Amino acid sequence: MEIKSIGDRYEEIKKALETETDPQKKEELNKELIIMFDEAKKALLRMQQLKSKDVFHRNYARLERIFGCVLEEIKKKQYLKLTKEPYMALSVDIIRREETGFVISMAHNFVMNGDIVPDPDMELAIDLENKTVEALTFQNSMVFNVVYDYDIKGDKIRVRPQLKKSLNSFLEGWLKNIIEQGHKITESIDNVE
Numbered sequence: 001m002e003i004k005s006i007g008d009r010y011e012e013i014k015k016a017l018e019t020e021t022d023p024q025k026k027e028e029l030n031k032e033l034i035i036m037f038d039e040a041k042k043a044l045l046r047m048q049q050l051k052s053k054d055v056f057h058r059n060y061a062r063l064e065r066i067f068g069c070v071l072e073e074i075k076k077k078q079y080l081k082l083t084k085e086p087y088m089a090l091s092v093d094i095i096r097r098e099e100t101g102f103v104i105s106m107a108h109n110f111v112m113n114g115d116i117v118p119d120p121d122m123e124l125a126i127d128l129e130n131k132t133v134e135a136l137t138f139q140n141s142m143v144f145n146v147v148y149d150y151d152i153k154g155d156k157i158r159v160r161p162q163l164k165k166s167l168n169s170f171l172e173g174w175l176k177n178i179i180e181q182g183h184k185i186t187e188s189i190d191n192v193e
Contacts, residue, residue, distance in 0.1 A: 009036060055168045056132035062175040063126070063133055066183060071126055075102045081187035082178075088119070090183050094191065101127040103136070117141045122171060135167035 013029050013036075020026050053061070060071070066082070067074055074080070080092040088108040095103045107121035123137040138145045147167060149158040 055172055056130075056134055059133040059168065059171055059175055060126070060131045062172070062179060063124075066175065066178055067185065072128055074104075075126075075128070076191055077188050078191045079187070079189040080185055082183040083186045084181050084183045087181045087183070090178060095123065097191075100129045101125065112141075120174070122167070122174075124171070133171070135164070135171045138167050138170065 010033070013033055017026060017029055020029065064071055067080070075094065075097060078094055082090040082092070088110065091107050091109060093105045095105055103123060103125050105121060105123050107118045109116050109118055109121070111117070118139055118141070120138055120140045122135055125134045125136055126132075127134070136147050145163055145167065147160055147164045148156045151157045
């Protein structure tokens with residue numbers, strides 16, 4: 001139950017308790033209040049835990065919440081599709097697996113004039129050891145941004161700090177929206193390697 005709906009329901013119960021005369025119904029309302037307060041405490045604790053971490057750790061926790069499992073399980077997949085009507089589907093491709101994690105592409109796509117258009121598409125580095133998620137790229141129909149440049153051996157040679165901050169902040173908001181919308185995994189393909 002989200003914080004806003006808890007507050008609304010609290011007000012309803014408070015009004016009902018003021019007018020209710022049946023002791024059994026009052027007891028049921030009081031039990032609901034206790035359950036509601038427990039849920040509110042849990043939600044506040046989750047919020048405090050997220051606030052105490054940096055954006056990379058918060059985004060890791062959000063991805064686990066979206067996928068409904070520990071991210072080590074996602075590493076075993078090749079593709080995932082998450083849906084929630086009436087919102088755009090979310091496609092997740094595992095691009096590469098690394099020793100300490102993996103890189104995914106996560107995108108909302110739509111079709112325009114027969115072409116698939118990302119809105120947006122981001123590549124994310126997931127570090128399973130440090131429990132962090134970092135935005136590497138961002139693209140939509142208008143732009144393609146890359147946080148790091150790499151040399152021919154694949155080593156990072158340049159970082160764009162402002163872009164890194166901006167993309168990880170955007171990712172945080174996007175993940176919050178996906179959680180609020182309630183996307184769930186509806187398709188998955190296991191890795192065949």
